Amino acid sequence: MWTYRNPVQVRFGSGIFSDLPTAIAGRRYALITYPDDYFRALAADLGGKAGAPALVIDDIAPNPDIRLLAEQTARFAALQDQPEVIVALGGGSVIDSAKVFAAARGDFAAMEAFLKKRAGAETLRPLPLIAVPTTAGTGSEVTCWGTVWDAEGGNKFSLAHGGLYPEVSLVDPALMVGKPRGLTIQTGLDALSHSLESLWNRSANPVSMAHAVAAARGVIATLPRLVADLANVDLRADMARAATLAGFAFSNTKTAIAHSLSYPITLRHDVPHGIACSFSLPMIIRSVADQGGICAEGIQAIFGATGNAAAAQLEEFLKKLGVSPNFHDYGVDDAEFRELVDLAIGGERGQNFIGSKESLLAAARLGADPRKAVA
Ligand SMILES: NC(=O)c1ccc[n+]([C@@H]2O[C@H](COP(=O)([O-])OP(=O)(O)OC[C@H]3O[C@@H](n4cnc5c(N)ncnc54)[C@H](O)[C@@H]3O)[C@@H](O)[C@H]2O)c1
Ligand SMILES: [Fe+2]
Missing domain, CATH: 1.20.1090.10 (Dehydroquinate synthase-like - alpha domain)
Structure with a gap:
C-alpha cells in the first residue's frame, strides 16, 4: 500500500519569472531575497510590475541561522498591515527562510516552539508562499519543509508543516545562468x-x-x-x-x-x-x-x-x-x-x-x- 501527494503548482520555463505579478494577483506581499545586485535588479523589476512590496527582507545569508531569522521575523511584527503572501526569490536559503516567516507570521516564539518541540501544530496557519528558485538543487520549491541552522549550538532543525508547500513555484532556468561553477556543482549534487x-x-x-x-x-x-x-x-x-x-x-x-x-x-x-x-x-x-x-x-x-x-x-x-x-x-x-x-x-x-x-x-x-x- 502506498500514497503520494504534492499540491504545488509548478510553472516551468525560461522567462516564466514574468508570471510573478500574475501569481501575486494584487495581494500585499513580502519579498525575501539576497543582498546581491542581481537580485536587487530583479526585485526592482517586480516592484515596477506588481507594485511595491509591503516588506523586503534582502539580507538572507547561506544556511539560515536561527538568530538572524528571529531578528528578521521581528520586522514582520513591526508592520501595521501583515502581508497576504510571501514571495521567495532565491535558492534554498531564501525559500527556507521564507517558510520560517510564513509559519511565524511575526511570532517567532510560536514558530520556534513548533520547530523544536512540535508544539502548536494545530494552530499554525502559515501564510501562502510563492517560490522562485534561483538554484537548481534543494527542491524546496516543492517541499513543505525547511532547514534551520543553529551554528552557535551546533544544531540543525527541520521545519515541517503541510501548510508550507508553496502555492505556486515559478522555475525559471534563465535566472540560473549566472551561478558560478562551484555553486552549480554543489547544488546539482544536492539534487542528486x-x-x-x-x-x-x-x-x-x-x-x-x-x-x-x-x-x-x-x-x-x-x-x-x-x-x-x-x-x-x-x-x-x-x-x-x-x-x-x-x-x-x-x-x-x-x-x-x-x-x-x-x-x-x-x-x-x-x-x-x-x-x-x-x-x-x-x-x-x-x-x-x-x-x-x-x-x-x-x-x-x-x-x-x-x-x-x-x-x-x-x-x-x-x-x-x-x-x-x-x-x-x-x-x-x-x-x-x-x-x-x-x-x-x-x-x-x-x-x-x-x-x-x-x-x-x-x-x-x-x-x-x-x-x-x-x-
Ligand atoms: N528545504 C529543503 O528541502 C532543503 C533541501 C536541501 C537543502 N536545503 C537547505 O538549503 C540551503 C542551501 O540552499 P542553496 O544550495 O540553494 O544555496 P543558498 O540559497 O544558500 O545560496 C548560496 C549562494 O548562492 C548565491 N546564488 C543563489 N542563486 C544564484 C544565482 N542564480 N546566481 C548567482 N548566485 C546565486 C547566493 O547569493 C548565495 O550566496 C541550506 O540551508 C540547506 O540546508 C533545504
Ligand atoms: Fe539537501
Whole structure:
C-alpha cells in the first residue's frame, strides 16, 4: 500500500519569472531575497510590475541561522498591515527562510516552539508562499519543509508543516545562468542526493521512484556538460528540471542517511551542504547492495547496475567534478566517522534509511574486520 501527494503548482520555463505579478494577483506581499545586485535588479523589476512590496527582507545569508531569522521575523511584527503572501526569490536559503516567516507570521516564539518541540501544530496557519528558485538543487520549491541552522549550538532543525508547500513555484532556468561553477556543482549534487535518498528510504513508493530515477539520470547526464558550458540555458533547464523532479521524489519520503551524516560535517568542518550530502553516496550504494525492492529497481534504472558497479560509476562521476568520495578529505578521521554514523543512524533522517549501521561501516571500510569490507 502506498500514497503520494504534492499540491504545488509548478510553472516551468525560461522567462516564466514574468508570471510573478500574475501569481501575486494584487495581494500585499513580502519579498525575501539576497543582498546581491542581481537580485536587487530583479526585485526592482517586480516592484515596477506588481507594485511595491509591503516588506523586503534582502539580507538572507547561506544556511539560515536561527538568530538572524528571529531578528528578521521581528520586522514582520513591526508592520501595521501583515502581508497576504510571501514571495521567495532565491535558492534554498531564501525559500527556507521564507517558510520560517510564513509559519511565524511575526511570532517567532510560536514558530520556534513548533520547530523544536512540535508544539502548536494545530494552530499554525502559515501564510501562502510563492517560490522562485534561483538554484537548481534543494527542491524546496516543492517541499513543505525547511532547514534551520543553529551554528552557535551546533544544531540543525527541520521545519515541517503541510501548510508550507508553496502555492505556486515559478522555475525559471534563465535566472540560473549566472551561478558560478562551484555553486552549480554543489547544488546539482544536492539534487542528486535528494533523488537517491528517496530510494533507500522507508517511505519510497512507485511515484517517488519514477521522479527519483528521472532526476538522477538528468543530473548525471547534464552536470558534467553544464560545468563546461555554464551560460547554456538549455543545460540550465535540464538541471532545473532534474532538481525539481528530485524535489517531487523526496517531498514524500524526506531525505535519509546521507543528509543525516552531512549536517555535522557542514557544521563542524564547514563543508557546503551539496558536497557534504553527496560525497558519501557511492559508499551508501555499496551498503544497500543486498536490498531489493524499489531501492534496487531505482539504482538499476539509473546506473544499469547495482552495488559495486553502480558505486564505482558514481565515484568516477564525482571525481570528474572534483569531489572526493572519501570522508578523510573533509577533515573527518576514522573515529569521527564512526561517531557520525552512530549519530546519523539514530537521527530523524537516519531512521528513514532502509540499510544498517554494520553495512555502512563495512562499505566505509570501517567494519570490525576490514577483510570483510566490501571492495
Ligand atoms: N528545504 C529543503 O528541502 C532543503 C533541501 C536541501 C537543502 N536545503 C537547505 O538549503 C540551503 C542551501 O540552499 P542553496 O544550495 O540553494 O544555496 P543558498 O540559497 O544558500 O545560496 C548560496 C549562494 O548562492 C548565491 N546564488 C543563489 N542563486 C544564484 C544565482 N542564480 N546566481 C548567482 N548566485 C546565486 C547566493 O547569493 C548565495 O550566496 C541550506 O540551508 C540547506 O540546508 C533545504
Ligand atoms: Fe539537501
